[in-house]
Amino acid sequence: MSDRVRRFVLLFGFLLVLTSLGAGAYLLLGPAPVPPGEGALIALGEASPGGGEITEFSTYGCPHCRRYALSVFPRLYRDLVETGKVRYRIRLLTAYPGDSLLNRLSYCAYRRSGEAFLEFRQGVLEFYSRLDPGNRSSEDLASMLLELGLADGELLDCAHSPEALEQEARDQAMARRLSISTTPTLFVGRKRLLGFRTYEEVVRALPGVVK
Numbered sequence: 001m002s003d004r005v006r007r008f009v010l011l012f013g014f015l016l017v018l019t020s021l022g023a024g025a026y027l028l029l030g031p032a033p034v035p036p037g038e039g040a041l042i043a044l045g046e047a048s049p050g051g052g053e054i055t056e057f058s059t060y061g062c063p064h065c066r067r068y069a070l071s072v073f074p075r076l077y078r079d080l081v082e083t084g085k086v087r088y089r090i091r092l093l094t095a096y097p098g099d100s101l102l103n104r105l106s107y108c109a110y111r112r113s114g115e116a117f118l119e120f121r122q123g124v125l126e127f128y129s130r131l132d133p134g135n136r137s138s139e140d141l142a143s144m145l146l147e148l149g150l151a152d153g154e155l156l157d158c159a160h161s162p163e164a165l166e167q168e169a170r171d172q173a174m175a176r177r178l179s180i181s182t183t184p185t186l187f188v189g190r191k192r193l194l195g196f197r198t199y200e201e202v203v204r205a206l207p208g209v210v211k
Contacts, residue, residue, distance in 0.1 A: 032178055036187040037089040039170045042110045042117060044088045045081035052080075052206045055089040057175055058184040060103070061096020061133065064196040065184045066125050075199050077118075086206070091171040093183060098133020098141050100168065101159060105151055107167045108158035123150040 036055040037043070047053060054076070058065035080086040092103035102124055110117035124131065127148055133141055145151040158164060178185075178192075186193040188205040 031190040032187055032192065034174075034177065036091075036174065036178060036190065039174060040089040040091050041107055041167050041170075042090040042092075042114075044077065044090070044114050044118075045086060046084060047087040048084040050208070051084060052086045053089070053189055054080075054086055054202070055091060055187040056184060057091045057093055057171075057178075057180050057186075059093045059095045059099050060124060060128070061099050062183045066128060068184050068196050069121065070125055072197065072199050072202070076202060080203075080206075091174060092168070093171060093175050093180070094168070095183065096134065098131070098136065098138075101138050101141055102133070103168055103171070104159035104164040105145070105155055107164050108155050108161075111158070120150060123148070 036057075037053060040055065056073075058069065060066070076086070077088065081088045090106075092099070092106055094100045094103060106117060106120060109120040124145075127150065130148070131141060131144055136144065142151070142156055146153075146156070178187075182194045184196065186197060186202065188202065191205060193202070193205060
């Protein structure tokens with residue numbers, strides 16, 4: 001067998017393996033070279049000894065991220081975070097119109113409390129189509145957030161603070177360092193899960209933590 005044919009056979013075999021993972025399987029790539037949660041602000045829960053850690057990289061504008069945050073995250077939070085099995089970090093990226101302001105407001109809400117952040121994020125996700133960030137200036141988006149009761153003047157002032165801008169830069173820098181190009185991306189420990197993942201897929205990536 002020639003080298004050229006051998007390379008073709010190996011490539012074909014690799015593609016077959018990927019295909020065999022199926023739509024219900026999760027794709028794991030190489031481990032993160034650094035802790036993905038390093039420098040993250042938003043951290044929910046306190047894992048008990050031997051517990052796990054999940055770091056979510058997402059954007060408000062990404063429809064797959066919104067689907068995950070509305071349908072999968074609440075169950076993970078209830079079953080794993082509130083029970084002390086997992087510490088869950090969230091890093092917010094800027095890829096769509098409106099993301100930057102929403103991210104900085106999220107940091108400011110979290111500085112009030114974890115509950116305030118969760119309430120803000122849930123409200124933005126539920127009203128996202130009405131907020132319509134893609135067709136609004138930052139000023140118009142801020143006005144709509146005020147109108148819907150999702151933000152107040154203090155929160156909006158905080159979004160322009162050096163601390164909020166620095167945290168936004170830290171999250172972006174870590175995404176670049178980890179070569180993240182797909183959202184949502186989850187890290188379970190340092191293992192990488194690309195794209196929308198079901199509750200079951202995330203739990204399967206936590207051996208020894210969830211039994």
